[in-house]
Amino acid sequence: MEQHIAISIHVPKLLEWLISRRHCKNEWQPEAVKIRAKINVAIQDMPANETIASLLSGTYINYFHCLKIIEILETTEADSKNIFGSYTSKRMKDWKEIVSLYKRNNVYLAEAAELLINIVKYELPNLKKLISKQQQLQNDAKKKETEALKSANTARNDLNSFLKELGLDTGEGSYKKRLVANALQLHATHEKVASETKLILPGLEHYINFTALSLPHHTVNLNLIKYIAEKGNTTVYEFIHGEVPTQIITPPPVFSEDEPEETNEDTIDWGFDEVNASLEAQPSTTIDDNIDLGFEEENNDNIQIELVDPGEASGKESEEVKEEKLSDKVARGDKALTIFENSQTRTNFINQLLELNSFLKMRLFDARKEGPNDDLVESVAGLEDMQKSIESVTSLLLSKTSQHFYNILFLPK
Structure with a gap:
């Protein structure tokens, strides 16, 4: 019973306790070095066994590994066992010798x-730190996942509300074509704005007359409103140059209604199929030694060289360029867009509407408070009608739906 009594020993002092109780010698390390040398020699000659290979791969081989290796060798070296029960295999003899050296003076205990x-003092604290760090990373990943899900739900709700605002269903599937098709309604809105701009002219005339009366040296520059009221939503080219272009080359649309449906985003199209198809479509060609440059054979004796004065040549060229410029009435790029499609002229038109609306608000305020005090007599009802016509046109352009449609068609970024 006394042999099984538990002894409480502080782990860092375990080796000191073994040496002080004479279970191990104080000079056990030189003997351990000799044993390590024998182990390094013995592992050079080992049978092909997965268990042994796993034991020897990157592991510090100690006494308990040696016992496991002997246990495996009893199976692999069974053919070398003689009638007396001992093994004639050199492998078995080497490892048994190593185990006996470990047991001598209890080197294996030391x-x-x-x-x-070392495990308690160094490896376990490092493992605890590593576990704590991994747990922190795991918690951070869970928080990020939760935040990402919240952001995804918020984005989905915003998208659904945006689609509802534009009159689109929020069902699953590609909504790109439906969105572009609805955005094309903006053209009808622009035509309506152009037609209702004519109703603004009385307010514009009142603004011009009032400014001429109160500020004679100041001129009102709201020509864009007057232009649209007279000629409508024309191209920017016609507005700038004052003439209708013979040809209009509009910029390519941002979205095309004929675009294919979106495919799986997880797959990447490298474009190899198109390259292979183009290569297969090209017919096989043969190289002809006789290259036809397109010149007909003529008699060299009939060649005549005409000398031309450089000044006359340059004059002819400049005249041709001028004629081409005069005849070139092609609207390209932003000039091919209409006034309401071009961002610059659209903004300019809106600013002019806001300026005119602000003036009429001040006139209404003065008329309601003091009454007309100048030669331009306008009733309050007349001023209110002028302001309502301006606000009607402004609301058509600045409504959320119109702004969304404009951004979809012309400002996708």
Whole structure:
């Protein structure tokens, strides 16, 4: 019973306790070095066994590994066992010798105590730190996942509300074509704005007359409103140059209604199929030694060289360029867009509407407070009608739906 009594020993002092109780010698390390040398020699000649290979791969081989190796060798070296029960295999003899050297003076106890001290003192604290760090990373990943899900739900709700605002269903599937098709309604809105701009002219005339009366040296520059009221939503080219272009080359649309449906985003199209198809479509060609440059054979004796004065040549060229410029009435790029499609002229038109609306608000305020005090007599009802016509046109352009449609068609970014 006394042999099984538990002894409480502080782990860092385990090796000292073994040496002080004379279970191990104080000079056990030189003997352990000799044993390590024998182990390094023995592992050079080992049978092909997966268990042994896993034991020897990157592991510090100690006494307990040696016992496991002997246990495996009893199976692999069974053919070398003689009638007396001993093994004639050199492998078995080497490892049994290593185990006997470990047991001599209890070297294996000292080595095991040192390994246990290193594990408790160094490896376990490092593992605790690593576990704590991994748990922190795991918690951070969960928080990021939760935030990402919230952001995804918020974005989905915003998208659904945006689609409802534009009159689109929020069902699953590609909504790109439906969105572009609805955005094309903006053209009808622009035509309506152009037709209702004519109703603004009385307010514009009142603004011009009032400014001429109160500020004679100041001129009102709201020509864009007057132009649209007279000629409608024309191209920017016609507005700038005052003439209708012979040809209009509009910029390519941002979205095309004929675009294919979106495919799986997880797959990447490298374009190899198109390259292979183009290569297969090209017919095989043969190289002809006789290259036809397109010149007909003529008699060299009939060639005549005409000398031309450089000044006359340059004059002819400049005249041709001028004629081409005069005849070139092609609207390209932003000039091919209409006034309401071009961002610059659209903004300019809106600013002019806001300026005119602000003036009429001030006139209404003065008329309601003091009454007309100048030669331009306008009733309050007349001023209100002028302002309502301006606000009607402004609301058509500045409504959320119109702004969304404009951004979809012309400002996708």
